[in-house]
Amino acid sequence: MSMILLFVSLLLSHGVIELHASHHVYNHLQNAVTFSNSLPSDDQPYRTAYHFQSLKNWINVWAPPIWAHSTSTDLVNWTPQPIAIQAQIEANINGSWSGSTTILPGNKPAMLFTRLNPKYEQVQVLAFPKDLSDPYLKEWAFVAQNPIMYPTPENNINASSFRDPTTAWMLPDGKWRVLVGSKTGTTGTSLLFRSKDFVNWIQAKHTLYSYNDSGMWECPDFLPVDANGKAIGVETSAIGPKLDDTKHDIYTIGSYDVKKDAYMPDVGFMNDSSLRYDYGKYYASKMFFDDVTKRRILLGWANESSSVEDDSKKDGLLIQWPVCEIKALREKPVKISTKVIRGGSLVEIPGITATQVDVEMSFAIHHLRNIEKFEASWTDPQLFCSQKGTSVKGGLDPFGLLTLASKNLEEYTAVFFRVFKANHNKFFVLMCNPTPDKTTYGTFVDVNPIHEGLPLRVLIDHSVVESFGGKGKNVNTSRVYPTLAKYDNAHLFAFNYGMSSIKTLP
Numbered sequence: 001m002s003m004i005l006l007f008v009s010l011l012l013s014h015g016v017i018e019l020h021a022s023h024h025v026y027n028h029l030q031n032a033v034t035f036s037n038s039l040p041s042d043d044q045p046y047r048t049a050y051h052f053q054s055l056k057n058w059i060n061v062w063a064p065p066i067w068a069h070s071t072s073t074d075l076v077n078w079t080p081q082p083i084a085i086q087a088q089i090e091a092n093i094n095g096s097w098s099g100s101t102t103i104l105p106g107n108k109p110a111m112l113f114t115r116l117n118p119k120y121e122q123v124q125v126l127a128f129p130k131d132l133s134d135p136y137l138k139e140w141a142f143v144a145q146n147p148i149m150y151p152t153p154e155n156n157i158n159a160s161s162f163r164d165p166t167t168a169w170m171l172p173d174g175k176w177r178v179l180v181g182s183k184t185g186t187t188g189t190s191l192l193f194r195s196k197d198f199v200n201w202i203q204a205k206h207t208l209y210s211y212n213d214s215g216m217w218e219c220p221d222f223l224p225v226d227a228n229g230k231a232i233g234v235e236t237s238a239i240g241p242k243l244d245d246t247k248h249d250i251y252t253i254g255s256y257d258v259k260k261d262a263y264m265p266d267v268g269f270m271n272d273s274s275l276r277y278d279y280g281k282y283y284a285s286k287m288f289f290d291d292v293t294k295r296r297i298l299l300g301w302a303n304e305s306s307s308v309e310d311d312s313k314k315d316g317l318l319i320q321w322p323v324c325e326i327k328a329l330r331e332k333p334v335k336i337s338t339k340v341i342r343g344g345s346l347v348e349i350p351g352i353t354a355t356q357v358d359v360e361m362s363f364a365i366h367h368l369r370n371i372e373k374f375e376a377s378w379t380d381p382q383l384f385c386s387q388k389g390t391s392v393k394g395g396l397d398p399f400g401l402l403t404l405a406s407k408n409l410e411e412y413t414a415v416f417f418r419v420f421k422a423n424h425n426k427f428f429v430l431m432c433n434p435t436p437d438k439t440t441y442g443t444f445v446d447v448n449p450i451h452e453g454l455p456l457r458v459l460i461d462h463s464v465v466e467s468f469g470g471k472g473k474n475v476n477t478s479r480v481y482p483t484l485a486k487y488d489n490a491h492l493f494a495f496n497y498g499m500s501s502i503k504t505l506p
């Protein structure tokens, strides 16, 4: 993998943007072709390099779905292992679907996942590693009691909508709990099961959480969060259902009553499918808790994309950030300092391989003389970004980056900001991401540009552009397929298309 790294810090002052950038070349990674991280070749310009991608097919391989197995010590470089449940390939011939692992007492991993029985019904099965001393846990054995959760005429579970068990958690009564995604009619739901021994499971009379018209909940996760927002991760047990109807990953925050074994969403978090993790192409993610670094790590699926999806407005109450291991790919920081970008111009970031970049920047705004007033009727950031794009000039916006851009800007993926002034010294900051089909997506970023600046991190990897606005409060992942901006023909520009200059305070 060849890796070029850019560290950009954009500072808006006197109508100029100062650039600081770093630049690294990874010679030792140039020829590292592995199953997942192979170098994009002539016929595969869109193959990602530091985002895991399989050699061929969907990661959700439909032939039938299997549990492939790759291992990594840094979440960036992955080594392929044999298919995790190869030995059981016959039993799983009609497909092995999503599931989760729980670490049982004695450091014993237990894997719960969905498979199809001979009648093509969705059932849950349990497997344990055959050899706990094998660091890669290559071989797994099924328990004889499988399937351990299944639809019956009595339990009234829809056999075509019963899948993706969560990691289990134990309450003071000594019993394990696990959720399985499902739906009744159009009401998406998380079915609750309890067990003393992890093998025999009994369905609770109530569901943990469900609501009308949310569709099938795929890949739910249920986990505790630190109410003070201090800890990055908390060990197992709030819920994040995935909505199959819209292919968006959403979340809710609330309280879990341990005595009643019941979940109650907080005000503003009830029956709401617009609280998204990521406003782009991102679905069926799963989380795990990293006990060593005390972080919760989220791995999502950025499906190939060429179609348009609806987005919705919500301030980010959930913060996501690239794993710090990505920073290890950076070498020899190069800072491009004090590059001047006057209003209405752009500047190329020189000397980088623009197909593979990690950009970190911050716009600091100190004077807001020409800033536009925000109108109360602008409630739809999508519509607003779409109508204005990068071409309509505001007082001091738009400004941002043109990623995966061709030399003469016939094509590019823009990530940019628009800043408005509201009453009482408040600001509205809009982060916009136009698509190749000219539709633009936007979200309001919950930052005060005067005090905090406008931080933006963008990870570019051939056909993936991940934007983290407001230090991870707004995230947008997309798959883009430039036809001109490939290989050495890709460029990265910083632009400031605002009309007037911006002044810094002394």
Ligand SMILES: *[C@@H]1O[C@H](CO)[C@@H](O)[C@H](O)[C@H]1NC(C)=O
Residues within 6 Å of the ligand: 090, 091, 092, 093, 094, 116, 117, 118, 119, 120
């Ligand atoms: C797979 O599906 C076929 C066709 O429905 C069925 O005959 C077969 O028994 C299934 N195999 C298993 C192992 O479930």
Ligand SMILES: *[C@@H]1O[C@H](CO)[C@@H](O)[C@H](O)[C@H]1NC(C)=O
Residues within 6 Å of the ligand: 158, 159, 160, 161, 183, 184, 185, 216
């Ligand atoms: C069961 O789920 C399937 C798949 O989503 C759906 O087509 C079917 O209508 C559901 N059946 C009932 C009775 O809700």
Ligand SMILES: *[C@@H]1O[C@H](CO)[C@@H](O)[C@H](O)[C@H]1NC(C)=O
Residues within 6 Å of the ligand: 187, 210, 211, 212, 213, 270, 271
């Ligand atoms: C949320 O949805 C559930 C189930 O669909 C329903 O019982 C409840 O009344 C709804 N609550 C609100 C506030 O809409």
Ligand SMILES: *[C@@H]1O[C@H](CO)[C@@H](O)[C@H](O)[C@H]1NC(C)=O
Residues within 6 Å of the ligand: 212
């Ligand atoms: C949920 O859907 C059912 C059936 O469509 C409807 O009767 C009920 O009023 C809905 N509940 C809420 C809270 O919207």
Ligand SMILES: *[C@@H]1O[C@H](CO)[C@@H](O)[C@H](O)[C@H]1NC(C)=O
Residues within 6 Å of the ligand: 247, 283, 303, 304, 305, 306, 307
């Ligand atoms: C994945 O992408 C393909 C091709 O664009 C599309 O047909 C499919 O519906 C997508 N699946 C999901 C889950 O978004």
Ligand SMILES: CC(=O)N[C@H]1CO[C@H](CO)[C@@H](O)[C@@H]1O
Residues within 6 Å of the ligand: 279, 280, 281, 309, 311, 413, 414, 415, 433, 434, 435, 436, 441, 465, 466, 467, 476, 477, 478, 479
């Ligand atoms: C830059 C970026 O990531 N833009 C994406 C934001 O989300 C929409 C919706 O999926 C994508 O189409 C954009 O490409």
